[in-house]
Amino acid sequence: MSIRFALNRTCAPHLSLEDFISLATSVGVRAVEIRNDIEALRDEEQEYRDNMPEAFADGEKGQAADEAIENFEAAMSSIEEIMSACEQAVSYLDEAAN
Secondary structure, three states, X not given: OOOOOOEEHHHOOOOOHHHHHHHHHHOOOOOEEOHHHHHHHHHHHHXXXXXXXXXXXXXXXXXXXXXXXXXXXXXHHHHHHHHHHHHHHHHHHHHHHO
């Protein structure tokens, strides 16, 4: 079994996501960890929503913020499901190898 690596953005937090992915590609890393980025974006959107004036919160801007928050949460949930499935697959492979 070959070892594969993923790069976590904590090693270069000053880079934009696009620049971080370019960096990973340039050093031959084919996977990046973005779960924390999605969580941070969700938190920023939630803070924006929480501090929105009531007139905006009840209108289109509030609705758009709510939808963005829901989408970030759905993305995080999907990533967790994928990670769980991958861990299960690795477990099956380990059992098969023994």
